[in-house]
Amino acid sequence: MVPDKIVLLPDNIANQIAAGEVIQRPASAVKELLENAVDAGATEIKLIILEAGKSLIQVIDNGGGMSETDARMCFERHATSKIRNIEDLFHIKTMGFRGEALASIAAVAQVELKSKRPDDEAGVYIEVENSVVKKQEPVATPTGTSIAMKNLFFNVPARRNFLKSNAAEMRHIVDEFTRVALSFPHIFFSLTSNSQQLFHLEAGSLKQRIVQLLGNNYNAKLVTVKEDTDYMNIYGFVGKPETAKKTRGDQYFFVNNRFIKSAYLNHAVMNAYQEMIAGDSFPMYVLFIDLDPAVVDVNVHPTKQEIKFEDEKIVYAFVQAAVKHALAQFSVTPALDFDLDASIQQLSAIQQPFTEEKKSAASSSSLFKGFTQKNQAHFIEPSKKEELRNWKDFYESEKSEVGIQKSEGSVQQAESFPTPGFRPLTSSEIEVTQLLNTYIITPSARGFIVIHQQSAHERVLYEQLTAAGNGKPIATQRSMFPATLELAPADAAILGELMNDLQQLGYLIEPFGKNSFVIQGTPADLEAGNEKNVIDTLLEQFKHFSNELKFSKREKLIRSLAKQQAIKAGTRLTEREMRQLVNDLFACEQSNSTPSGHPTYLEFNQEQLEKMFGR
Numbered sequence: 076m077v078p079d080k081i082v083l084l085p086d087n088i089a090n091q092i093a094a095g096e097v098i099q100r101p102a103s104a105v106k107e108l109l110e111n112a113v114d115a116g117a118t119e120i121k122l123i124i125l126e127a128g129k130s131l132i133q134v135i136d137n138g139g140g141m142s143e144t145d146a147r148m149c150f151e152r153h154a155t156s157k158i159r160n161i162e163d164l165f166h167i168k169t170m171g172f173r174g175e176a177l178a179s180i181a182a183v184a185q186v187e188l189k190s191k192r193p194d195d196e197a198g199v200y201i202e203v204e205n206s207v208v209k210k211q212e213p214v215a216t217p218t219g220t221s222i223a224m225k226n227l228f229f230n231v232p233a234r235r236n237f238l239k240s241n242a243a244e245m246r247h248i249v250d251e252f253t254r255v256a257l258s259f260p261h262i263f264f265s266l267t268s269n270s271q272q273l274f275h276l277e278a279g280s281l282k283q284r285i286v287q288l289l290g291n292n293y294n295a296k297l298v299t300v301k302e303d304t305d306y307m308n309i310y311g312f313v314g315k316p317e318t319a320k321k322t323r324g325d326q327y328f329f330v331n332n333r334f335i336k337s338a339y340l341n342h343a344v345m346n347a348y349q350e351m352i353a354g355d356s357f358p359m360y361v362l363f364i365d366l367d368p369a370v371v372d373v374n375v376h377p378t379k380q381e382i383k384f385e386d387e388k389i390v391y392a393f394v395q396a397a398v399k400h401a402l403a404q405f406s407v408t409p410a411l412d413f414d415l416d417a418s419i420q421q422l423s424a425i426q427q428p429f430t431e432e433k434k435s436a437a438s439s440s441s442l443f444k445g446f447t448q449k450n451q452a453h454f455i456e457p458s459k460k461e462e463l464r465n466w467k468d469f470y471e472s473e474k475s476e477v478g479i480q481k482s483e484g485s486v487q488q489a490e491s492f493p494t495p496g497f498r499p500l501t502s503s504e505i506e507v508t509q510l511l512n513t514y515i516i517t518p519s520a521r522g523f524i525v526i527h528q529q530s531a532h533e534r535v536l537y538e539q540l541t542a543a544g545n546g547k548p549i550a551t552q553r554s555m556f557p558a559t560l561e562l563a564p565a566d567a568a569i570l571g572e573l574m575n576d577l578q579q580l581g582y583l584i585e586p587f588g589k590n591s592f593v594i595q596g597t598p599a600d601l602e603a604g605n606e607k608n609v610i611d612t613l614l615e616q617f618k619h620f621s622n623e624l625k626f627s628k629r630e631k632l633i634r635s636l637a638k639q640q641a642i643k644a645g646t647r648l649t650e651r652e653m654r655q656l657v658n659d660l661f662a663c664e665q666s667n668s669t670p671s672g673h674p675t676y677l678e679f680n681q682e683q684l685e686k687m688f689g690r
């Protein structure tokens with residue numbers, strides 16, 4: 076007889092497995108501990124971090140505390156004071172309810188808890204490791220609870236190895252901290268990381284909290300949203316259209332005070348902004364939706380960040396209408412005027428006297444075009460543009476024959492696309508023409524090639540920066556009038572982490588007090604001026620790339636810089652600049668694609684041309 080094979084797992088192993096869902100990284104533990112402190116009715120919550128939470132995460136609150144028995148119980152799975160029966164699950168007013176967080180934390184870290192209720196004489200101290208209580212004794216401690224978790228994943232090396240760089244993990248922590256702190260502006264919060272206080276948030280209004288957390292830039296740029304109905308209420312702020320950013324950054328939805336991610340509701344807000352912001356930019360919003368807990372299900376995901384509404388469509392329509400209403404009421408200027416305004420402000424040509432060259436650069440900006448196309452003799456009619464695109468499609472469908480591959484994300488092998496019949500000419504010899512202020516046409520031995528100037532330049536910069544990163548530092552040009560830069564605390568933390576790498580790449584940036592930096596120098600070959608903007612955009616782009624696991628910090632930095640510094644499509648180039656670019660491109664190790672895999676040029680040879688003409 077074969078013996079039975081099923082055994083019950085010991086508690087600590089079961090807890091460890093379950094912990095995988097709740098505690099994925101230091102930031103998840105931060106979220107759980109902060110929420111517990113909020114649920115305990117604290118008015119002051121302090122978060123202390125060492126090494127991005129890898130060695131210590133501690134939360135100290137002045138809330139209701141726990142009895143001796145509760146303090147032992149809280150580490151058991153399914154131990155909660157927040158619900159008693161299934162009915163309660165549909166009337167949840169607290170952040171927690173599953174009784175899982177502390178059990179999970181205790182399964183994957185060494186935990187030290189101190190807690191005292193207001194009326195108790197002494198508090199209780201408990202040490203837990205691997206789900207086992209190691210020590211318990213009375214302790215003198217202030218009212219409230221302090222939970223310190225040390226050496227996260229010390230007993231799950233696979234998970235520990237999976238953690239990202241300190242900069243990346245810290246960013247997740249700041250994200251979670253921001254979400255909780257936004258949601259409870261009447262509670263004092265602080266965040267200290269490696270003995271440096273990053274946030275000190277006095278209790279105050281939501282508006283104050285937004286500015287404290289997301290940066291002073293939003294001061295005076297927030298529009299109030301507030302609508303009350305019998306079914307649901309919405310309140311909060313949206314950013315004036317001019318604060319919209321190029322990357323999805325400051326967007327927060329809270330449902331019954333719980334931060335949630337919802338592409339659906341995000342869409343509702345985007346819809347309300349329609350025609351007020353450029354299609355590729357993201358408005359700021361911090362919106363709180365309150366509705367009867369009975370019509371939302373928060374129990375669909377272990378981290379509670381996804382929820383289900385009983386009637387999603389009503390919520391969508393309501394959010395959209397409320398934001399639209401708010402924007403209309405506070406609307407600075409009608410939507411169209413605004414567009415014009417913003418586009419014109421952005422054109423540096425506008426700030427300086429118009430020269431012929433600047434004029435054409437300005438008129439090629441897509442926003443500007445939208446307003447002036449009727450008056451532009453050389454403007455290409457949309458239908459023609461369409462033809463051009465079809466022509467390209469046609470060409471691309473033949474791509475296998477000519478060996479051009481458009482690969483998504485991956486970098487192509489240089490061999491797969493040999494340098495075209497491009498004759499190495501001295502720069503002054505190359506014939507170049509610019510088309511649509513975006514494409515450079517140049518003859519090749521077999522025909523001609525069309526280079527996308529922005530993609531090509533991105534490739535060139537990428538290789539130059541990579542070389543710089545590998546020990547050939549880029550020369551720095553000291554600025555005569557160093558610009559100072561004031562950042563939102565989260566951005567300041569990122570910039571602090573990047574300073575050394577940036578120096579290698581030609582940026583000399585020095586810390587200058589809390590959240591402030593001085594830009595002492597920039598890469599010697601970069602056009603001076605607008606350094607602040609450069610760093611701002613850089614941070615935005617860095618954040619954008621930070622979701623890509625596979626890249627190192629430096630690689631992300633280099634990719635961001637290359638993207639950002641590349642000459643933009645629509646910029647008129649001089650002949651000399653075009654020649655330089657063509658030469659630089661074909662001097663690259665891999666000239667045929669951008670770092671993210673877009674083609675930098677297309678070649679048309681005689682044979683293909685003849686084929687296209689049916690010859």
Ligand SMILES: Nc1ncnc2c1ncn2[C@@H]1O[C@H](COP(=O)(O)OP(=O)(O)OP(=O)(O)O)[C@@H](O)[C@H]1O
Pocket residue numbers: 107111112114115136138139140141149150154155156157170171172173174175176177178219220
């Ligand atoms: N900071 C705190 N102050 C007072 N009591 C606390 C604190 N943290 C935890 N507790 C108590 O310990 C219990 C267990 O906490 P735990 O976070 O594990 O579960 P929960 O908050 O009830 O539910 P969830 O798993 O959804 O977070 C809580 O229900 C609460 O009674």
Ligand SMILES: [Mg+2]
Pocket residue numbers: 107110111170171172176177
């Ligand atoms: Mg909890």
